[in-house]
Amino acid sequence: MSDRLRVPSSVSAARTGAPFIPRVLSIAGSDPSGGAGIQADLKSISANGGFGMAALTALTAQNTQGVRDVHVPPVSFLRAQLEALAVDIQIDAVKIGMLANEDVIVEVGRWLAEVRPEVVVIDPVMVATSGDRLLDPAAEDALRRLLPLAHLVTPNLRELAVLTGREIGEEWDAALDAAEQLSLDLGTAVLVKGGHLAGAHTPDALVDAARALRQEFPGSRIDTTHTHGTGCSLSSALATRRASGEDWPTAVASARAWLRESLEAADELQVGSGSGPVHHFAGLWARGSVMTRPQAEQLASDWWEIIRPIRDGIDELPFIRALADGTLAHAPFVFYLAQDALYLREYARVLAEAARIAPTSEEQAFWAGSAQGAIAGELELHASWLTPAQGITAETFAAAQAPATTAYLDHLRATAFDGDYAVLIAALLPCFWLYSDLGERLHAGAFGEYARDPEHPYASWLATYADPAFAESTQQAIAFVAQAAASASPEMRERMLRAFTAASQHELAFFAAPLTVAL
Structure with missing residues (x-):
């Protein structure tokens, strides 16, 4: 085929950066045991x-021991x-x-x-493992006429001998010369496979006479009898890799690496x-x-449920109950606000760090806006209680830091220092989620x-x-x-959950502190 080296149009799409999954059609017989044919x-x-598709040429009754029967549907089908x-x-x-x-x-x-597909790989199934010819002479002649329509032909040594009329036996040099002749005769590239060679080495070679290409791919024999299919x-992998944008030498190298991995397992x-199948996956x-992979929405629901005991504990705190019914004394409320002012000042810095290392501009803007809101919004409200005459001044932050405040901020600083964005935002989340949930339910x-x-x-705070x-x-x-957790590895997801749970526990301790610390 004169245009066998043209670049598939799908490759052009891939080069633009758009995701591309090649659609590959197998035209072959079936193997109900799953090891060869269209199943393989x-x-x-x-x-x-x-993405694989299949058009069946024959139905076989076979297993790992051999073929028992073959049914060929009408050509019209x-x-x-x-x-x-x-x-x-x-x-x-x-x-x-x-x-x-x-x-x-x-x-x-015909x-x-x-249709003239952009990539055509033909595995010329002509000779059984036993050495028996699988096609009658008329079919063999028809196959020879078909092969020039391929971009790549992948014969084993026995099939190469039949196609070229040469005695090859187990001589690798003879096989290479025969592949050269076949490539020249067909006007297409040939991958000659050395799996039937005796000894420890099983090389393959890509030969293209028109390009003066003869590239060998060495390999040692893999110790397994399970080579069915x-x-x-290999031929299916080659077609897929080429359609994905790899050139033929690269496709051969990557397909062989995959097949050897599958044979080893x-x-x-x-x-x-x-003779069992290779382990394709x-x-x-x-x-x-x-x-x-877990879904973001389900992860959020699961994490919320995981901290249910912490949430229930917050609900039962005397501080929360007294805050709700208005019986909370002024001193513990001011203590809470003073500690929250200390917390918010450092919390805003940690939010700013999340903005700095955020992977997208949308996330960067969100965390930066949240940092600004913590300072310009919440701190101003706290100052209206703590230092109403001066506004936000050094006096707003004059209180000594309580142990619960220190522990919470140490947790946030530690996650920020580690530099893992996903873990950091998981640690920041409870301050949003628990406060919002509590505020909504108080208001309801x-x-x-x-x-x-x-x-x-305390209406303004509520x-x-x-x-x-x-x-x-x-x-x-x-x-x-939740999206970061869904996209993360299981190990990273577990780290995120630990950071989230620990921060939630710090929230519980922070709410408890006003009525447990001596004022």
Whole structure:
């Protein structure tokens, strides 16, 4: 195919920075045991970052011990499958495997000539592992005519010998020369596979006569008998990697690395009593997890439930109950405000640090605005009680810092010093969430109707924490923290939760302090 080296249009999209998942079609037979054919192709495509589709050329009755029967559907049905896909879906790459007879091969060739997919990889399934020929002479001739429509052909040594009419045996140099001839004859690139070589080494080589390319990929034999479907899997991986934007040498290197990883883990599957399949997802499972990533909304709900005992403890504090019913003495309330003024001054600095290290401009603006609000809004309210004649002055912060205040601020400073944004904002969240929740419920009369009375002695303070703007800010803070937790690793998420829970416990201690510290 003269344009075999053209860059797929999908690559152009990928280069713009837009996310791209190649849509890869497997045209092959099925393997109900899941180790080869389209079942292996679909796993391979997914494991290498593509979206897999399949058009069946044949149905087999087989297991890990061998093939028992083959049924070839009418060619018209194969054509119907291909047309149904082509009219609806942009096909970025095609991998072709088992083509059962001459009619099937001719029909696939006709479709390829019409659709002209940008990446075509053909695994010429011609010779069984036993050495038996799988196609009759007419079908073999049809396959030879099909191969020039590919961008890459991936024969094993036995198939290479059949296609070139050469005696190759287990001579690697002979295989390379035969691949050179085949590439020249077909006008396409050839990946010759050395898995059938004797000995400890199993190299592969990418050969393209038109480009004078002969690149070898060395490899040692992997000690496993579970190699069922390796040819199918490799060719599908190659099609996917190329459609993703890799050039052929890079695609071969990355696909081989993935396949070798899958072969090394094949014994873990324990599928069947014969030659089992490779473990297509071994690497993904080892590096990631089969657990679903948690949703931000659910995490927020879970964390709120985790601190329920702390929230209940705050509700039962004598300070909160007396504040709600208006019986709280002036001295403990002023003590609380004085400690809160000390807290807010440092809390604003920690908010500013969150703004400094925030990953997005939206988060940066939010935390910076919250720092300003803590100083310009809340501190002014506190000063109206503590130093009404002077406003916010040094006198506003004249009180000695209580142990609960010191402990809370030490926690916040420690998380800020560590420099982990997600942990820091998790530690900051309770000051939003617990205050907003408490303020809303006080204002709603959950602790008695008198808390809603404008004549309540502490009405101005109660109104501040029931302010709709503060509630909106709280929801935004919750959203930022929950999204960060949902995107974090399990280890980071656990650190965030510990910081959040510890800060919530400090809130409880802070509310308790006015009636437990000697005034």
